[in-house]
Amino acid sequence: MNGYFAVELDRASCNVVKKRATMPNIVSDHITLAYKPTKKVYDKFIKLVGKNVGAVITAYRANKNIDALWVKDMFLTDTDKKIKRANPGSAHITLSLKDGFKPGDANSMFKKPKIKKNVIGYVEGKINYIKLN
Numbered sequence: 001m002n003g004y005f006a007v008e009l010d011r012a013s014c015n016v017v018k019k020r021a022t023m024p025n026i027v028s029d030h031i032t033l034a035y036k037p038t039k040k041v042y043d044k045f046i047k048l049v050g051k052n053v054g055a056v057i058t059a060y061r062a063n064k065n066i067d068a069l070w071v072k073d074m075f076l077t078d079t080d081k082k083i084k085r086a087n088p089g090s091a092h093i094t095l096s097l098k099d100g101f102k103p104g105d106a107n108s109m110f111k112k113p114k115i116k117k118n119v120i121g122y123v124e125g126k127i128n129y130i131k132l133n
Contacts, residue, residue, distance in 0.1 A: 001037050003131040005045040005086075006030040007053045007074065009093070013123035020060060021096035022067050027103050028095050031055060031071055033127065034086035035104070041086045048127045052077040057093070057121035061113035066097040068106040069121065077124065093123070 008030050009017070018028035034041050054077050059070035071091040074083045085091040089107035097105065 001039070001042045003037075003129055004035040005033040005037065005042075005049075005127060005129050007033065007055065007125040008128045009123055009125040013125060016121070017057075017069060017093055017095060017123060020067070020069065022062065023065070023096035023098050025099065025101075026096045028093060030125070031074065031091055031093055032085065032087065032103075033083070033091075036132075037086060045086070045127070046129065048076070048083070049129055051127050053083065053125055053127060055091075055093075055123050055125070057119060057123065060115070060117045060119045061092075062115040063113055064098075065101050066106050067095045067115075068092045069095060069119070 014029050018026055021028055034045055053074055055071045056073045057069045058072040061068055061070060069092060075081060076083060092106055094103035094106045
């Protein structure tokens with residue numbers, strides 16, 4: 001499937017998290033759940049589109065090219081059922097990045113970040129499927 005499922009953060013959550021961005025290209029708007037999902041993963045997540053999600057943030061991590069917030073847990077707010085990212089790598093909110101980098105580059109940054117700070121936070125959003133061109 002040529003697209004991805006993500007928790008698109010609501011306006012209030014976007015406004016809160018983007019204040020932590022330190023690079024010129026600000027992203028700060030979603031948590032990727034499944035990038036270019038298989039048919040099996042697509043079928044699982046398509047049923048969740050439109051559902052409200054809460055996400056618990058426990059760390060800020062950065063290197064010289066990208067910064068992000070680490071998401072410890074995500075859950076459907078109407079049932080408290082936990083949901084997990086389908087792709088390898090940590091669930092995160094890419095905050096910002098330098099030219100020449102893309103949000104997915106944050107996955108590698110979580111292994112050896114230059115800056116690692118514990119932070120406590122909570123954001124909300126809705127699950128959506130975004131088609132890629």
